[in-house]
Amino acid sequence: MLESFFALLGFVDQSAFEIPPLENLEIHAAPQIEKFSEPVVDAMSAIITDLDSGKVLWSKNSNTRLPIASLTKLMTAVIARENYQLDEVVEVSRNASGQPTAKIWLRQGEKISVENLLKALLIESANDAAVALAEKGDTDKFVKKMNAKASALGLMNTHFANPVGYDDDENFSTTQDLAILANYFLRDEFLRQTAATNKTGIDSVDGGIHHELYSTNNLFGSYLKIRGLKTGLTEAAGECVATIAELENGKSVLAIVLNSPKRFQEAKSLIAWAAANFRW
Numbered sequence: 032m033l034e035s036f037f038a039l040l041g042f043v044d045q046s047a048f049e050i051p052p053l054e055n056l057e058i059h060a061a062p063q064i065e066k067f068s069e070p071v072v073d074a075m076s077a078i079i080t081d082l083d084s085g086k087v088l089w090s091k092n093s094n095t096r097l098p099i100a101s102l103t104k105l106m107t108a109v110i111a112r113e114n115y116q117l118d119e120v121v122e123v124s125r126n127a128s129g130q131p132t133a134k135i136w137l138r139q140g141e142k143i144s145v146e147n148l149l150k151a152l153l154i155e156s157a158n159d160a161a162v163a164l165a166e167k168g169d170t171d172k173f174v175k176k177m178n179a180k181a182s183a184l185g186l187m188n189t190h191f192a193n194p195v196g197y198d199d200d201e202n203f204s205t206t207q208d209l210a211i212l213a214n215y216f217l218r219d220e221f222l223r224q225t226a227a228t229n230k231t232g233i234d235s236v237d238g239g240i241h242h243e244l245y246s247t248n249n250l251f252g253s254y255l256k257i258r259g260l261k262t263g264l265t266e267a268a269g270e271c272v273a274t275i276a277e278l279e280n281g282k283s284v285l286a287i288v289l290n291s292p293k294r295f296q297e298a299k300s301l302i303a304w305a306a307a308n309f310r311w
Contacts, residue, residue, distance in 0.1 A: 050210045052085040059083040062282070062309040070304040074291035075269070078206040079301045081309075082214070082275065082283045088305050093207040096188050097289045100263030100271050101133075101156045102209060103196030105216050106177045108149055110194075111164045112219055114176065117146035119167070120236055127163040130195070134159040135242045146221075147233035147242075153226045154244040156262060158195045165194040184211055198267040206287045213260055213273055213285055226259035227275075249295045250274055255302060258283060262294070270294035276302045282311050 052059055061084035076092040087093075123141040135151045137143065137159040145167070151160035165173040177191040186208040192199035204212075217223045229251040233242050247262040256277035263271035269290035277283045286301040288294050 050080050050085040050087060050207075051214050052083060060311070061086040062088070062311045065308060065310040067308055068304075070301055072288065072291075072297050072301065074288035074294070074297055076206045076289040077287065077291075077297070077301065078210055079284055079286045079305050080210050081305075081311075082217070082285055085214070087207075087210075088284070088309060089301070090206065094188060094205050096203045096205055098198055098202060098265065098268035099196060099204045099209065099289060100198075100265040100268035101196040102204070102261050102263040102271055102273055102287075102289075103191060103194070103202060104152050104156060104161055105209070105212055105261055105273070106180065106191060107161050107164060107194040108153055108222055109212075109216055109219075110173060110176045110180060111145060111149060111152075111167075112222055113180075115145045115164075115167060117144065117149075117221065119145045121145060121148060121163050121167050123159070123163050124166055127159050127166055130158040130162050133157060133247065135244065137163060137242075138240060141240055142236040143233070143240075144236060149222070150225055150228070150231065150233055151242065151244060153222070153261065154228050154231065154246050156247045161195045170194070181208075181212075184215055186211060196263055196265065196268075198265045206289055209273060209287050210285060213275075213287070216260075217275075223259070226261065227257070248272065248274060250276075250299060253299065255299065260285070272298050274298045274302075278302075278306050280311055 078090040079088045123137045125139045128139045133156045135157045148160040151157040181189045189204040189208045192202040229246045250257045258275040260273045272294040273287040286298045291297045
């Protein structure tokens with residue numbers, strides 16, 4: 032259990048525990064409270080952590096199970112990355128091409144690399160790319176691997192029902208579990224760089240089909256130095272976002288909000304709050 036491994040060190044939220052730090056299990060100096068004012072966040076659940084040390088700076092309902100929409104695709108990307116080679120080719124099925132938006136309009140029979148599908152998955156949150164990746168083997172087995180990885184990471188309040196994040200009573204997580212998953216995700220250089228990409232283009236294997244990709248994270252282009260990570264939006268989940276921002280001191284924080292009335296504004300306010308209330 033992660034709770035027993037990472038000792039409680041007097042967090043603002045005493046129910047939280049250390050998120051595994053970014054670089055393996057190396058413990059970096061944790062930021063200290065300089066001044067404290069409670070952030071105002073209307074999201075149903077939220078968390079903000081220091082990526083280097085893993086310290087939870089503040090959280091709200093961080094153990095509450097909620098639908099997470101396309102934040103599911105963080106795990107989809109992890110499983111695809113750990114089971115496929117980037118240069119492997121996927122032939123897009125009719126089922127994958129027929130997924131509802133968000134999508135990049137993959138065509139039935141189109142042959143495209145795992146690398147480019149992962150870019151579509153993480154940058155434009157493409158549902159068709161998620162299904163194509165899962166179908167490369169067997170979708171049911173793929174989802175079982177997602178849940179096995181969740182268990183291996185100690186995500187005790189997480190379960191996946193599909194690789195996309197479609198609303199389902201059995202597809203849920205918590206902000207605390209998602210912070211752990213995000214940290215694991217970020218240890219892969221390709222995934223980390225891809226999630227930090229605002230826009231790019233990809234092609235089918237033969238070069239005959241081109242797809243332009245634009246990030247769904249509206250915080251790109253703001254005054255913040257955004258380094259990822261993933262957005263989500265469904266009827267049941269509401270507005271969700273997990274975003275990484277590099278502060279002026281060079282340190283990075285991860286803010287996650289679930290079921291927020293204004294996800295980008297609330298993530299931005301959490302990042303500004305952390306910068307104003309903690310010193311590194």
